[in-house]
Structure formats: structure tokens, C-alpha cells
Amino acid sequence: MSKQYARKTAIVVGAGAGGVATAARLTKAGFDVTVFEKNSFTGGRCSLLHHEGHRFDQGPSLLLLPGLFKETFNDLGTSLENEGIQLMKCEPNYNIWFDDGESFELSTDVARMKHEVEKWEGKDGFERYLGFLQEAHRHYEISVAQVLKKNFMSLLSMLRPAFLRHLFPLHPFESIYSRASKYFWTERLRRVFTFGSMYMGMSPFDAPGTYSLLQYTELAEGIWYPKGGFHSVVAALVRVGERLGVKYRLSTPISSVQLDPKGEHAIGVTLENGEIILADVVIINADLVYAYHSLLPQTSYSRSLQKRSTSCSSISFYWAMDRKIPELTTHNIFLAEHYRESFDDIFKQQLIPKEPSFYLNVPSRIDSTAAPEGKDSIVVLVPVGHLLDENQGIGRKGLDVHSKQDWDAMVTKARQTVFSTVEARTGARNLQGALVKEIVNTPQSWKDVFNLDKGAILGLSHSFFNVLCFRPQTKHPSIERLYFVGASAHPGTGVPIVLAGAKLTSEQVLEGFGMGKPWDVAVTGKGEVRDIDRVHSLPLLSNIHIAGLAVIFALLLWYFYSMAVSS
Numbered sequence: 001m002s003k004q005y006a007r008k009t010a011i012v013v014g015a016g017a018g019g020v021a022t023a024a025r026l027t028k029a030g031f032d033v034t035v036f037e038k039n040s041f042t043g044g045r046c047s048l049l050h051h052e053g054h055r056f057d058q059g060p061s062l063l064l065l066p067g068l069f070k071e072t073f074n075d076l077g078t079s080l081e082n083e084g085i086q087l088m089k090c091e092p093n094y095n096i097w098f099d100d101g102e103s104f105e106l107s108t109d110v111a112r113m114k115h116e117v118e119k120w121e122g123k124d125g126f127e128r129y130l131g132f133l134q135e136a137h138r139h140y141e142i143s144v145a146q147v148l149k150k151n152f153m154s155l156l157s158m159l160r161p162a163f164l165r166h167l168f169p170l171h172p173f174e175s176i177y178s179r180a181s182k183y184f185w186t187e188r189l190r191r192v193f194t195f196g197s198m199y200m201g202m203s204p205f206d207a208p209g210t211y212s213l214l215q216y217t218e219l220a221e222g223i224w225y226p227k228g229g230f231h232s233v234v235a236a237l238v239r240v241g242e243r244l245g246v247k248y249r250l251s252t253p254i255s256s257v258q259l260d261p262k263g264e265h266a267i268g269v270t271l272e273n274g275e276i277i278l279a280d281v282v283i284i285n286a287d288l289v290y291a292y293h294s295l296l297p298q299t300s301y302s303r304s305l306q307k308r309s310t311s312c313s314s315i316s317f318y319w320a321m322d323r324k325i326p327e328l329t330t331h332n333i334f335l336a337e338h339y340r341e342s343f344d345d346i347f348k349q350q351l352i353p354k355e356p357s358f359y360l361n362v363p364s365r366i367d368s369t370a371a372p373e374g375k376d377s378i379v380v381l382v383p384v385g386h387l388l389d390e391n392q393g394i395g396r397k398g399l400d401v402h403s404k405q406d407w408d409a410m411v412t413k414a415r416q417t418v419f420s421t422v423e424a425r426t427g428a429r430n431l432q433g434a435l436v437k438e439i440v441n442t443p444q445s446w447k448d449v450f451n452l453d454k455g456a457i458l459g460l461s462h463s464f465f466n467v468l469c470f471r472p473q474t475k476h477p478s479i480e481r482l483y484f485v486g487a488s489a490h491p492g493t494g495v496p497i498v499l500a501g502a503k504l505t506s507e508q509v510l511e512g513f514g515m516g517k518p519w520d521v522a523v524t525g526k527g528e529v530r531d532i533d534r535v536h537s538l539p540l541l542s543n544i545h546i547a548g549l550a551v552i553f554a555l556l557l558w559y560f561y562s563m564a565v566s567s
Contacts (some may be wrong), residue, residue, distance in 0.1 A: 007032045008513060011269055011279040013254055013295070016044030017234055018485035019285030021502035024076055024241035026283075029510055029518050030565035033246050036269065036278070038253035043234040044285075044450055045457065046495060051437045053372040054320040055229055056379050058441070059457070061330060061361045063087065063224040064217050065496035068148075072499045075519035076240050083236035086227040090364050095329045096192055099427040104192050108222045120186050132183035132193065135171075136216035142166045143213050148491050148500040151508065152469040171209030172464050179209035191339050195357065198383055199335045200493065201311020208464055223331065225366050230495075249503065257282055257295050259479065264376050266482035281481045281509055288472055288488035289460070291451035301477070308466060310386055311458035311493065312346050313443035315407075315414045317380040320437035324376050325362070327362035328425040331359040334421050350385025352410045358382040358418060382414045386454040387443045407442045423567035458494075459487030467492060474505045483509055 012023045018131050020450040023033045041047050045059030063069065063561035066087065073079050080087065092107040105116055146163045158164065173178055180193045192205035196214045219390045225230045238248065258268040258276060268278035284291045289310075292302035336342035337353045345353035364371035371377040388405060419431050443455030452459075460466050471490045476482040485505040487493035492501075507517055 005547030008281070008515075009189070009279040010034075010509070011036065011277060012165070012283045012285055013063065013257075013291070014038075014486070015042065015238070015248065016236070016249070016285050016486060016498070016501045017043040017046050018248075018487075018498040018505075019044075019283070020237045020241060020486050021072055021499050022183060022283055022506050023246045023284065024237055024244060025502065025506035025519075026509060027074055027241060027244040027246050028234040029506070029515055031281075035241075035246060035248045036252045036254055036271070036277075037248065037250045039449070040251045042238050042248070042250070045233045046230050046234045048229050049318050049439055050232045051318075051320050051439070054375070054437070055363065055370045055553070056318040056439070057230045057363065057375055058316075058318075061225070061231045061363060061379055062090065063226060063230065063233070063496075064214070064221070066221060066224060066496070068144075068496040068499050071501070072237070075239070075503070076237075076244075078240055080233075080236075081346055082377045085232055086228055086235055087224040090223040090225055090330045090366055092329065093218050094331045094333050096333045096335060098188065098335055098419075099425070101425065102180055102188075103425075104188070105266075106192065106218070107120045107218060113219070117189065119566050121184065125185070125189070128183040128185075132180065132212070133216060133219065135179070135183075136212040137220070139170055139210050140213035140216045142170055143210060147468070148497060149504070151474060152471075152490060153473055153475075153506055154470050157469050172467075175205050176209050176211055177204040178206045179212060180204075188337075191335055194306040195335060197332055198312075198359070199458075200384075200430075200462045202458065202462055203347050205340060205343060205464065206347065208462070208467075211462070218403060225330070225363065227367050227369075228369060229363070233495075254295065257284070257291075259297075260285055263297065263479070264478045266476075281483065281512075283483045283485060283505060283509070285484075286485050286486055287453055287459065288486055290451045292472075293453070294451075296479075302524070305308075305460075305472065306453065309332070309461040309463060310454055310456040311461055313386045313446060313455040314441070314457050315352065315384050315411055315443075316441040317378075317382075317415065317418065318439040319378040319380070319435050320371075321376040321378060321431075321432050321434045322436045324364075324374060324393070325378070325428050325431065325434070327428040328360065328362050328365070328376075328378075328422070330362055330365040330407075332362075334358050334360065334418075334425065346383055346385050350405070351386050352382065352384045352414055356382050356384075356414065358416060358421075360418070360422065380418050382418065384410060384414075384443065386456040387447060388454075405443075407444060411440060411442060432521065440557075459492075462492055474501065474508055539551045 010026050010031045010033045012019045012033060012035040019035060023035050027033045047058045049056040049058050090104040094106045095443045096104040107113055116124050146166055150260055176194045176197050179191050184190045184193060193215055195209060197204040197207040199214055200207055200211055253272045254269045255272045256270045258270055260267050266282040268276060270276050289305045292305050295542050306488060311457045336357045338355060342353035342355060342357055345351050359381045362376055364377045367432050422428055423431060446457055447455040473487060474484055474489050485502050486498060488500060491497055510517055
């Protein structure tokens with residue numbers, strides 16, 4: 001009789017996008033997986049808020065890099081379409097509103113972009129725009145192949161020839177703003193093509209130039225919205241996982257990760273009620289800095305993580321309106337007149353800027369199910385500084401040395417600024433009078449609900465020394481059988497990036513157990529490539545070039561022959 005081996009067991013802490021994707025992958029590979037989530041819902045920041053027929057995306061409200069989503073579902077033996085996910089293309093991508101009353105439409109439509117760019121920078125401006133796209137395309141393709149799909153466990157990882165030869169073409173030592181300035185010669189367009197660094201929680205004057213890949217994916221692949229809200233993607237991954245056998249325990253916070261007596265191996269978790277659950281491996285999808293500080297024994301490394309630069313936080317408003325606001329499109333960006341100063345207020349003073357830039361989303365404009373008929377749902381994200389402790393507040397402009405940040409006052413200021421700015425720039429009227437319900441998230445609520453360190457909504461910063469081998473790795477450096485997935489772990493923040501990280505983490509776990517990757521199979525069935533579809537390399541030299549070289553060669557022969565005869 002053959003010996004029966006018990007299935008390996010895994011615990012995933014946190015049901016964010018990275019946690020549910022990792023759980024589904026490991027279950028497909030043969031693990032028994034249980035996910036523990038402190039909240040009563042899945043998705044983490046990719047969750048929904050509701051009020052009397054109004055629906056709001058609590059976190060992400062647009063889907064970028066659709067290929068990484070498709071790859072996740074394909075690896076799990078299904079597809080977005082098979083799971084009932086309908087992606088709707090947003091057109092235009094954004095309306096960008098300036099303080100002088102002008103606006104700019106960002107679009108995947110080349111003809112529209114030609115008109116918009118040439119309006120401000122003429123015919124040469126559009127040619128430079130195409131050059132910007134070419135550079136951003138390289139950033140995108142190199143980053144996906146060499147960063148998002150690779151682990152960087154040490155400095156030696158960065159010496160891989162395949163990566164090293166691409167390091168400088170990625171422009172990691174220049175800012176997005178400085179790279180954009182080489183292609184766009186007006187301040188207006190420099191702002192249009194750099195505000196996207198807000199999605200990394202960084203100032204465009206500090207974010208590495210590599211991240212122009214965000215503008216590229218928006219302009220080349222489009223911005224998409226999942227019908228029913230962004231959480232529908234996470235909910236589909238939960239369903240896929242449950243079909244495979246993943247077990248979810250919601251409203252079940254853990255108090256610590258269980259280690260063996262020597263503190264060298266993770267062997268399970270302890271729940272807040274004192275129950276101990278054992279497993280062969282533990283994967284943490286909770287905020288990484290929080291996990292190192294609160295779920296694991298304190299070390300010099302865990303303390304150093306708390307001192308690292310982090311992303312910004314936000315004051316986010318969720319507004320149920322009693323009528324439609326036709327002046328607004330699906331995605332709207334309102335840029336501050338004093339652009340650089342507004343980012344300095346966020347990242348150097350950790351405050352709300354005197355005049356903030358902000359993002360305004362109207363999901364009901366593209367998805368009618370987001371609001372009752374004849375009404376709108378509006379989400380506003382105002383980037384602000386992250387939480388400070390009292391020691392950090394000392395000496396900072398605008399903060400009393402004996403007080404903490406006054407978030408109530410900042411919320412009031414943000415609300416008034418958003419109403420007045422939108423009305424002044426778009427022509428909308430009496431927005432406050434149309435508001436019937438307001439829900440608010442602040443840095444403190446982001447921290448309380450999701451355990452985000454300092455309330456930083458996008459985790460650790462993405463400065464050069466916070467990425468690649470410098471970023472916290474997917475595997476704990478000294479504790480075996482303990483792994484991480486999420487915004488602050490490699491490869492970084494953003495749902496599609498975290499999904500790529502879930503694949504890296506899952507494969508690392510499988511490698512540690514000597515198990516194969518069920519999604520790593522050869523693609524077959526493409527059939528024979530027809531002659532018309534074959535890729536042909538151009539000849540190095542055309543017939544004209546060959547003829548010209550022949551003439552030059554003949555002249556050289558005649559010249560040397562003449563010299564020889566005359567001597």
C-alpha cells in the first residue's frame with residue numbers, strides 16, 4: 001500500500017488583493033489554506049461603502065495594467081470574463097482642471113491627444129509627446145519583465161546582466177518631473193504628465209523617472225472600471241479560491257505569529273481570543289511595517305522599518321448626491337496653482353496643502369449601478385501627509401510642538417476647498433446643497449481600520465533606496481516559513497503590482513517546499529504560423545546601399561592601382 005502524505009497547510013493573514021490571490025495560488029498548488037481577516041469584509045482597501053443605493057470604492061477606483069489581472073486569473077484556470085467581471089473603458093481617461101479655467105483631456109485616442117498637445121505646444125510638441133511615450137514604453141516593458149516578475153533578495157540580484165544593462169535606461173536616478181521636462185516645454189503639460197506619481201504616494205519631484213510607466217499604461221492600454229466596483233475583481237478571486245478549497249475566517253484578528261522555541265521558524269498564528277492555529281507556512285498580507293512591529297518580536301530591523309520614508313495618506317470623501325452633476329466626467333484631476341509647493345506641504349510638512357491638488361471620481365458616470373437613477377455618487381481623494389507622533393511634529397511648520405495634527409480642521413478645510421474649487425473651475429453649482437450623505441476616511445481611520453502604519457495609504461515610499469533589493473523582501477530575512485505579500489513588500493504598491501507580488505511570493509513558497517508551479521506550463525495549440533504572419537528581419541543593407549558600397553570599393557581599388565602604377 002502506498003504511503004499517503006498529508007497536504008501542506010498555509011495561513012494567510014489578511015484578505016487584501018495580495019492575500020486572496022496568494023491563497024488561491026497556493027490552494028491550486030496543493031496546500032490547505034486558511035485566510036484570517038480582522039474585518040468583516042474582504043479586499044482591504046479594495047472594498048466598498050454603501051448608502052441607500054449609492055456605492056463607493058473605498059480605495060482604488062480605476063484598473064490599470066489589465067494584463068497582470070488577466071495573468072492572475074489565467075494562472076488559476078479561469079478568466080475575468082468567465083468570472084463575470086465586465087471591464088468598462090473610461091474615455092476620456094481624465095479631465096484635468098487648472099486654476100486659470102483651462103482644462104486638458106487625457107485620452108488613449110491619438111487624434112484627441114494630438115489636438116490637446118498641439119493646442120499648447122504646437123506641432124513639435126506632439127512629436128515630443130511621441131518621444132515621451134517611447135521612453136515610457138521602455139520603462140513599462142523593462143519593469144514588467146525585469147522587476148515585477150523577478151525577486152531581488154540581495155544586492156547581487158541587481159547585478160544580473162539582464163537587469164543591469166537596463167538600469168540606466170529606466171532613469172531611476174532622475175525624477176518623473178525632470179524626465180517629463182525634457183519632452184514637454186510648458187509648465188502646463190509638465191503637470192499633466194507627472195501628476196500620476198500621486199498613485200505611488202509620492203511627489204513628482206521625488207518619484208523616480210521609471211514611474212512614467214503609469215502614464216504609459218493609461219495612454220496605451222487605457223483606464224478601466226470593473227462594473228459593480230473595483231471590489232468585484234477581489235470578490236471573484238475569493239470565489240475562485242473557495243472553489244479550489246480556500247477557507248476564509250472573517251472578523252478574526254490575530255495577535256501574533258507563532259514561532260518555534262528557537263524563534264527560527266513560523267509555525268502558525270495566535271488569534272486575539274487566544275486560540276493557536278498551527279500551519280506549515282505563514283504568509284502575511286497585513287501592512288508589512290505593522291506586522292513587523294506588532295505581530296513579530298521586536299528587532300533592530302523592525303524598528304528601522306518604522307523610520308523609513310512612507311507614502312502619503314489621504315482625506316477621502318464619499319458623497320451621495322441627490323442629483324447628477326453633469327459638469328463632471330468619470331475621472332477628474334484638479335491641480336493646484338502652486339504645484340510644487342502643494343507637494344512640499346504633503347511630503348515635507350505632513351499637512352494638507354494650502355491649495356491641494358485632488359482626484360474626483362464619479363463612478364455613476366460610467367456604471368449606472370453605482371447610484372440611484374437620476375443621482376450621482378462621488379469619491380474625492382485629497383492627498384495629505386501621513387500621521388506623525390509628537391516627536392516628529394516638533395518644529396514642523398504649522399504644528400504646535402505640543403499638539404498633534406488637527407485632522408478635524410483639515411477635513412473641514414479640505415471639504416470647503418473641494419466644493420469651491422470644483423464649482424469655480426467646472427461651472428457646477430451648489431454642490432453642498434446636493435449632498436445628502438457624507439462618509440469620510442482620514443489618516444487615523446485608515447490606520448485604525450486597516451492597520452496601516454502612519455495611515456500611509458500606499459505603504460512604504462518608492463524612492464530608489466526603497467525598491468528592488470532595498471525594499472522589504474517577500475521572505476523574512478531570518479525566520480523560515482514566513483513570507484509577505486502586499487504594498488510594502490517587493491515589488492511594490494498598487495493592485496496590479498501586488499498581484500504580481502502574489503505570484504512571486506507563491507512561487508517562493510512552493511520552491512521552499514520543493515513543489516512545482518501548476519501554472520508554469522507550456523502554451524500549446526497556437527498552430528502553424530502562416531508565411532504572411534512570420535516575423536522577417538530586414539536585411540542589414542538595402543540594394544541601394546550595396547550598390548553604393550560596390551562603387552566605393554571599385555573607386556578604392558582604382559585609386560590604389562593608380563598609386564601602384566605611378567610608383
